[in-house]
Amino acid sequence: MLEQLQREFSAYLRRQDEQVFELLAPTSVSAQQAMQIYRNNYVASLSEALQASYPTVLQLVGEESFDSIARAYLAKFGHNSGDLNRFGEHFAEFTASLPELRSLDYLCDVARFDWLMEQVSAAPHSDTPFDVAALSSVSEAQFIDLVFNLRPQLALFASAHPIVTIHQMVSEQQVEAIELNTSEYAALIKQPDFSVRVLPLSASEHRFLQHCQRQRPLAELDEECLEQLQALLGMALQQQLLSGFNAAAKA
Amino acid sequence: MQHLQFGLGIRSQIANSLAQQKHPAIDFVEAHTENYFNPHSLSSHQLSQAAQHYPVTLHGVGLSLGSAQGMDKQHLRKVKLCVERYQPALVSEHLSWSQVDGQHFNDLLPVPYTEESFKVFADNIKQFQDSLQRQILIENPSAYLQYADSQIEEADFLNQLSAETGCGLLLDINNVFVSAFNQGSEGVIAAGKRYLEQIDSHRVKQLHMAGHTEKQIGDARVLIDTHNQPVRDEVWALYRHYLSLSQAPMMVLLEWDSDFPEFEVLEQQLSLLRTHADSAKNAQELSHA
Structure with missing residues (x-):
């Protein structure tokens, strides 16, 4: 029962599947509004982690584009470790796979460089x-x-x-x-x-x-x-x- | 006389200052365990330096004690290494979950308070304490929702967990207020006071104090536990109320996580922690006179 609830909660955070709404009791906000607070926290905290790991990429593409790439990255990979420092490890290859970034073929290497800088500083x-x-x-x-x-x-x-x-x-x-x-x-x-x-x-x-x-x-x-x-x-x-x-x- | 110590959360924005010197207003520092997994990082170096000036407490945010699938063993091993490295005065975690099917959410997600959840928490807390060979504290979360099938009140759930596992409690006074407000309680301060009176104060070893942010969502007002504001008056009132109930020695922490003000503002907040504690004690003595 608890495991199923946590899967449904997870499904909303990752894909906005709404089954979890049925498990919630009324409060001052709707089920969707309450769940959206958790989803916003989830997306924002992981996007911020990516921004911190990839400052040069952020500067080159701007905040709006970075945010959109970060959301796509999160949707594809999720976060499979409790250690936030590992969250961005596939980001460089991911940027190379995006059709909209094909004209910026150097961006993948900029991301690799940013990641390496962060890893070296903690070596x-x-x-x-x-x-x-x-x-x-x-x-x-x-x-x-x-x-x-x-x-x-x-x-x-x-x-x-x-x-x-x-x-x-x-x-x-x-x-x-x-x-x-x-x-x-x-x-x-x-x-x-x-x-x-x-x-x-x-x-x-x-x-x-x-x-x-x-x-x-x-x-x-x-x-x-x-x-x-x-x-x-x-x-x-x-x-x-x-x-x-x-x-x-x-x- | 109740012995209280007053501390500040160490975050990257103020870590250098805490690493360099002993601030007279600060009795201890609290670190988020997950930020110190890598012993070679700048943050670990700064915490080691700060530990020369202050006792350290470690506060975990990612072990997911409420996960029905159990804790991530690798994460537990990293926490254990951190505890061995810093020998903290206290180790704490949350009454929440954050991972399922290998996905982590970097947040403190709520659980329904049921017998099944109780067993999950009790098993995971026992395993955590066995692994560390020491007592841990569990903190009440801030909540933005309620589950339809919750059967046990949160304060009772915490008391019973503490009795079952021997864990201590970390009482976040701001979270008590935020949750009472968001759950639409009639008379939020009264609901908060009831919660504090319900908590078994003998089991509480630490208090957290913080600021929150009010947001308008549709027609409703919601409080978000942002830790980026001064403590609100209502939360001070609950703090004084709790201290008037408890005689236990405690470590009291000011949490501030983002939008950092000048250091003087943090010192003023720390000073207010002492002032309000004194006024609660004075009121307690008067009522006993």
């Missing part, structure tokens, strides 16, 4: 110094089998669009015309004050760090990265992107 943080002395003691023959570890407070981002530039322009409210078909790469790094530093990367820097993230040995790097290895490693160490290294496990 674990390690400031253990990289053991440079231990690295210098590795023999030349062993060096190529090393696997480097990225710091846990770091995430990598790549897009076929200039998302880092768009994010910066929107954040600083200095939007100007730019070429949209330019690839950009970045590392997002949580700082001790919980802000996130965006470090622009070259394509080869991004590939090198992605290789480290996948826990692959240096020997498996592509030719271009191998040729630039000293510079790539130097950049990663200087920017404090690496926490340590270990020898690759033998197959």
Whole structure:
């Protein structure tokens, strides 16, 4: 009985199915008005959560469009966790699936960037110094089998669009015309004050760090990265992107 | 002499201020448990800092103790980790439900007060307390509707739950007023007083005080439990009435969740919590003299 009531209540909140009205007693407002208060709370609280997670998307599309996308997202996915911080995790792919946003094909990557910024700001943080002395003691023959570890407070981002530039322009409210078909790469790094530093990367820097993230040995790097290895490693160490290294496990 | 402590809800807008210093007007802070699931987040860091200045109480909003399908075990595990991390003075949840068939509603939805609901709450509360190995408090919700098949009055339902499970009660005085108003009670203050007199005051460990917003819906006026306004006069009257009934030591919380005013306004509200408590006690002493 209670389970059925909760299903009917849920059906109103999600689809405005009205069976639940039959279970309500009269008060100063009608059954529909009372249920609408709960539905408004449900939609508003989850839309606000999406707005907080996707500030750049919100700025780009405006409040009215964002609200309409958020309602469509809620209708499709609902909210399947009691942890509000997970509610927006499918939002980027969802924006890509909407026909009305097809002309804004970069918007999905803007959403991915916003989500990553939020995730990085709440990531674990390690400031253990990289053991440079231990690295210098590795023999030349062993060096190529090393696997480097990225710091846990770091995430990598790549897009076929200039998302880092768009994010910066929107954040600083200095939007100007730019070429949209330019690839950009970045590392997002949580700082001790919980802000996130965006470090622009070259394509080869991004590939090198992605290789480290996948826990692959240096020997498996592509030719271009191998040729630039000293510079790539130097950049990663200087920017404090690496926490340590270990020898690759033998197959 | 009744011992009262006065606290403030920690929210992102004021977290930095509470993390940085001990405000003399604040005896404790209360955090919404679900905002602190991730120990690496800024909010968790700020709560840890605030915990160096104030005792902390944890107030859950998402465990859904009234769910006929039972609680979400993963959610319960996260709450337990949070409780272990912050070692709060009190842990509380609501007399409400918020999830069914894997869907969560991020709200405090009402249940009908029936024998079946009672059993659901009692089982879930026992499981929650067993998991934490400590007592929890249950808060009365604000309601915008009534169910046709409710058979037990809310205050009795809470008293009986407390007797059955050993849980304590968190009495939200603003919710008592909001629900009485929205349910069309004749003489809202009198209905609120009756509710407070019905509650077993020995089981109440905490009070919540907050502001609400009045909305016009069609021809009717509805009170929405918004926590974004100063406490209304009628709610102060109920607060004084309750304190004149109870001798128990209690933690009294001012809740303010959005549209944050200057910090001085919050301090004034906290000061009023003390002033009204004093006047209730003076009236109580006079009546006993």
